[in-house]
Amino acid sequence: MQKALVLDAGKCTGCKQCELACSFEHEGIFNVSRSRIRVFIFEHEARFVPYTCTQCDQAWCMQVCPVGAITSDAATGVKSVNAATCVGCKVCTIACPFGTINYNAITGKVEKCDLCGGDPACARECPTGAITFIDSNLAGYEKMQDWAHKTDTAPQAAS
Amino acid sequence: MRHVIIGTGPAGVNAAETLRKLDANAKITLIGGEREAPYSRMAIPYVLSGAISEAGTRLRQEPGYFDRARINVISGPVARVDTQHKAVELVGGNIVEYDRLLIAAGASPIKPHVPGLDLPGVHHCWSLADMRAIEDLAGKGDNVVLMGAGFIGSIILESLKSRGVNLTVVEVEDRMVPRMLDETAGALLKSWCESKGVSVRTGTRIEKVKSGTAEGLRVHLSDGAALDARLLVVAAGVKPNTEFLIGSGVETDRGIRVDARQQTSVPDIFAAGDIVRSRDFSTGRAAVMAIQPVAVDHARIAAVNMTGGAASYQGALAMNVLDTMGLISTSFGLCDGPANAQSAIALDAGAYKYMRLEFDGNVLTGAQSLGLPEHIGVLRGFIQSRLDLGGWKERLAENPLRLAEAYVGIMNGV
Numbered sequence: 001m002q003k004a005l006v007l008d009a010g011k012c013t014g015c016k017q018c019e020l021a022c023s024f025e026h027e028g029i030f031n032v033s034r035s036r037i038r039v040f041i042f043e044h045e046a047r048f049v050p051y052t053c054t055q056c057d058q059a060w061c062m063q064v065c066p067v068g069a070i071t072s073d074a075a076t077g078v079k080s081v082n083a084a085t086c087v088g089c090k091v092c093t094i095a096c097p098f099g100t101i102n103y104n105a106i107t108g109k110v111e112k113c114d115l116c117g118g119d120p121a122c123a124r125e126c127p128t129g130a131i132t133f134i135d136s137n138l139a140g141y142e143k144m145q146d147w148a149h150k151t152d153t154a155p156q157a158a159s
Numbered sequence: 160m161r162h163v164i165i166g167t168g169p170a171g172v173n174a175a176e177t178l179r180k181l182d183a184n185a186k187i188t189l190i191g192g193e194r195e196a197p198y199s200r201m202a203i204p205y206v207l208s209g210a211i212s213e214a215g216t217r218l219r220q221e222p223g224y225f226d227r228a229r230i231n232v233i234s235g236p237v238a239r240v241d242t243q244h245k246a247v248e249l250v251g252g253n254i255v256e257y258d259r260l261l262i263a264a265g266a267s268p269i270k271p272h273v274p275g276l277d278l279p280g281v282h283h284c285w286s287l288a289d290m291r292a293i294e295d296l297a298g299k300g301d302n303v304v305l306m307g308a309g310f311i312g313s314i315i316l317e318s319l320k321s322r323g324v325n326l327t328v329v330e331v332e333d334r335m336v337p338r339m340l341d342e343t344a345g346a347l348l349k350s351w352c353e354s355k356g357v358s359v360r361t362g363t364r365i366e367k368v369k370s371g372t373a374e375g376l377r378v379h380l381s382d383g384a385a386l387d388a389r390l391l392v393v394a395a396g397v398k399p400n401t402e403f404l405i406g407s408g409v410e411t412d413r414g415i416r417v418d419a420r421q422q423t424s425v426p427d428i429f430a431a432g433d434i435v436r437s438r439d440f441s442t443g444r445a446a447v448m449a450i451q452p453v454a455v456d457h458a459r460i461a462a463v464n465m466t467g468g469a470a471s472y473q474g475a476l477a478m479n480v481l482d483t484m485g486l487i488s489t490s491f492g493l494c495d496g497p498a499n500a501q502s503a504i505a506l507d508a509g510a511y512k513y514m515r516l517e518f519d520g521n522v523l524t525g526a527q528s529l530g531l532p533e534h535i536g537v538l539r540g541f542i543q544s545r546l547d548l549g550g551w552k553e554r555l556a557e558n559p560l561r562l563a564e565a566y567v568g569i570m571n572g573v
Binding site: 042094097102103 | 215455540
């Protein structure tokens with residue numbers, strides 16, 4: 001069964017523990033600027049919105065990679081970057097319409113959410129249940145899916 | 160069904176894979192123009208800079224990948240296409256028959272009419288063969304001249320500089336990457352290059368190249384200067400490889416003309432990638448858009464239609480990203496905007512940061528950035544979905560740096 005991250009902005013308090021957890025999991029340091037999940041803070045509206053890759057089916061990042069460095073796991077649907085193959089060309093960073101794959105100048109490679117191999121640190125550390133990792137059929141990504149379809153240049157080809 | 164694909168670049172390989180996915184029984188033949196395994200030209204600069212080995216340029220690096228996918232890869236090049244008999248004739252005389260043909264033969268570098276460009280020591284940086292020649296001539300401390308600071312030239316600039324050469328770039332236009340960056344961003348990029356020790360001569364033409372100097376070449380410029388160099392790299396643009404189609408009946412007009420299904424003027428013949436003149440998403444006019452994302456879109460749409468499906472293209476969106484010695488620049492859609500467009504600009508010249516957005520009413524139509532690469536893909540999403548920015552339009556007009564925030568805000572009803 002595929003599982004997905006569910007980001008419930010209504011429960012987010014903007015504590016950024018997810019960012020710290022992500023940074024520590026992937027980089028071994030507590031540095032929110034190195035996190036692959038980002039909490040957007042809308043001060044005037046008092047809203048906090050956690051945001052990261054949804055492992056979308058269209059996988060623009062994977063489709064455009066000129067060297068095949070991004071692959072999709074058939075069992076989990078996770079799109080992950082093979083750092084040894086990535087040349088750092090950054091074409092995926094402009095092709096992803098969500099802006100959720102980014103270049104790391106320190107490593108010279110791109111990076112994105114990889115669901116921590118099946119136990120996402122952000123969900124584990126979220127104190128309010130704003131980030132959960134559950135059966136993707138229940139995840140309700142309608143908004144992002146709508147967006148995805150609007151942006152898709154080849155919806156038929158993607159199926 | 161026999162599917163034949165001319166070209167083993169990203170368009171050809173992606174089309175072959177999509178065909179295989181859609182038709183398990185199809186016979187698929189990929190014909191390469193060079194005697195190389197399928198590879199990515201985009202990866203070549205990263206071999207020159209030492210980031211990857213030559214094997215890292217291969218498209219699909221697992222051994223036996225094409226055999227397992229039952230994709231037959233053969234070497235051309237193709238001499239001509241006989242549309243009457245549905246056959247491709249290779250140089251040397253071999254014939255490959257097809258039921259459906261995809262032409263993804265790509266483009267070739269343009270050699271301007273400048274005396275001396277046939278001399279030893281003058282190379283394009285387009286093929287693996289070019290790359291190997293450049294590796295031999297671009298060692299630490301060697302004097303190298305680069306002709307052209309367009310998009311491809313600027314990528315080569317980065318890799319040459321990383322080899323430790325003494326580099327001079329000569330660009331005939333008034334700024335670097337003029338089709339991607341405006342005057343402000345182009346000027347910033349030039350000053351950045353100069354601060355990193357690259358000499359950039361914009362508004363300057365290479366008039367002639369002579370041999371017989373100690374280093375090999377002497378490059379004469381329109382301003383009267385002459386530069387001695389071991390290597391001259393020519394990056395003066397590319398042109399679609401349509402010569403072999405003359406007389407075939409496949410209509411070309413500085414590129415193969417296709418409909419929205421990627422079909423050419425000849426039934427059962429499709430085209431994809433840098434050889435195609437297709438609809439520009441932003442202008443609605445036919446244009447050659449020689450970029451990786453467009454090649455992949457073309458390939459997938461063509462493959463769907465070649466297998467009896469129905470897919471059509473909404474148009475090619477221009478988008479580019481460059482890394483110039485650590486300064487990342489991007490551009491999307493209409494960088495200069497339509498006549499009625501409204502621009503919003505954020506500039507910190509000292510920090511080499513720039514963001515310019517183009518609006519048409521409440522819709523983003525184009526953008527360019529310098530030094531601000533984070534979450535930059537949302538620009539593509541905004542432009543290609545023609546999303547109504549609503550109240551975020553004014554906030555973005557006031558501060559273009561709130562892009563990612565705008566996207567997340569709109570999607571969450573903020």
